[in-house]
Amino acid sequence: MVFGIATFITDAISRSGYFGLFFLMTGESALLPIPSEIVLPFAGFLVFSGKITFFSAVLIAILGQLFGSIISYFVGYYGGRRAVLKYGKYIHLKENRLEQVEGWFRKYGSLAIFFTRLMPIIRTVISFPAGMAKMKFSKFLFYSALGIIPWTIIFVYFGYTLGEHWQSIIATFDKFQLVVLIGIFALIGYWIWKVRNKNK
Numbered sequence: 001m002v003f004g005i006a007t008f009i010t011d012a013i014s015r016s017g018y019f020g021l022f023f024l025m026t027g028e029s030a031l032l033p034i035p036s037e038i039v040l041p042f043a044g045f046l047v048f049s050g051k052i053t054f055f056s057a058v059l060i061a062i063l064g065q066l067f068g069s070i071i072s073y074f075v076g077y078y079g080g081r082r083a084v085l086k087y088g089k090y091i092h093l094k095e096n097r098l099e100q101v102e103g104w105f106r107k108y109g110s111l112a113i114f115f116t117r118l119m120p121i122i123r124t125v126i127s128f129p130a131g132m133a134k135m136k137f138s139k140f141l142f143y144s145a146l147g148i149i150p151w152t153i154i155f156v157y158f159g160y161t162l163g164e165h166w167q168s169i170i171a172t173f174d175k176f177q178l179v180v181l182i183g184i185f186a187l188i189g190y191w192i193w194k195v196r197n198k199n200k
Contacts, residue, residue: 006038006167013042018056022064029068029124036065037120037169040152044159045166057156065148066141069127073140076131105133110143117147 013020021043028034043057105112109130116126130140159166 006042009034009038010042013039013046018052018060021057022060022067025061025064026068026071029065029127030071031124031128035120036061036123036151037155040155041159041162041166041169044156044161045163047156047160048163048166054156054160058152061152061156062145062148065152066145069144069148070141072124072127073131073137076128077134078131102133105129105135109133109135110139113140113143114147117144118151123147123151 009024012024016023021039024034024039025036028036028039040061043052043061044054046052047054047057113126113130113135116122127140127144158169162168
C-alpha cells in the first residue's frame with residue numbers, strides 16, 4: 001500500500017511541481033492519509049535532479065503544512081467538541097473527561113504541538129485538538145512552525161543526499177509507521193480498559 005501511495009505522490013509532484021508539493025503537504029496536515037515521510041524525500045530527490053531548488057522545496061512544503069494545519073485547527077475550533085461528544089461515547093469519552101483533556105491541553109499544549117510535529121502520524125492530528133481546546137491561534141501557529149521547520153529540512157535533505165536511492169526510505173518508514181500505529185492502538189485500548197474498570 002505504501003508503494004502505491006508513493007507512486008501517486010511522485011506522479012502528483014512530477015506533473016504539478018511546486019503546486020503539487022504544496023497541495024500534498026496541505027492535505028497531509030489537514031488529516032488526509034498523505035505521508036510527508038514520502039513527499040519530502042521525493043522533493044529532495046528533485047532537488048538532487050536539479051528540477052527544483054532546496055530552499056524553494058523547503059519553503060513550499062512548510063507553507064503547505066501550515067495551511068493544512070490551520071484548516072484542521074479551525075475544524076476543531078468550530079466543530080470538534082460537538083463531534084467528539086457525539087462519537088466519543090464509543091470509547092467512553094464523556095464530557096467530564098473531555099474537559100480534563102482540554103484542561104491538560106491548555107496547560108501543556110505548546111509543548112505538545114512542538115514535540116508531536118516531530119513524530120510521524122501523530123503530527124498530522126494535533127491541530128484538531130488544539131482548535132478544540134481553543135488554543136490561542138498565534139501560539140498554535142508559532143509552535144507548529146517551530147516543529148514543522150526542522151522536520152521538513154531533515155526529510156528534504158534525506159532525499160537530496162540519497163539521490164536516486166531516495167525510495168530506500170519508504171521501507172524504513174513502512175516499518176516505523178507500523179510500530180507507531182501499534183503504540184496508538186495500545187494506548188486507546190489501555191484508555192478503554194482503565195475507564196471501564198473505574199466505572200465498575
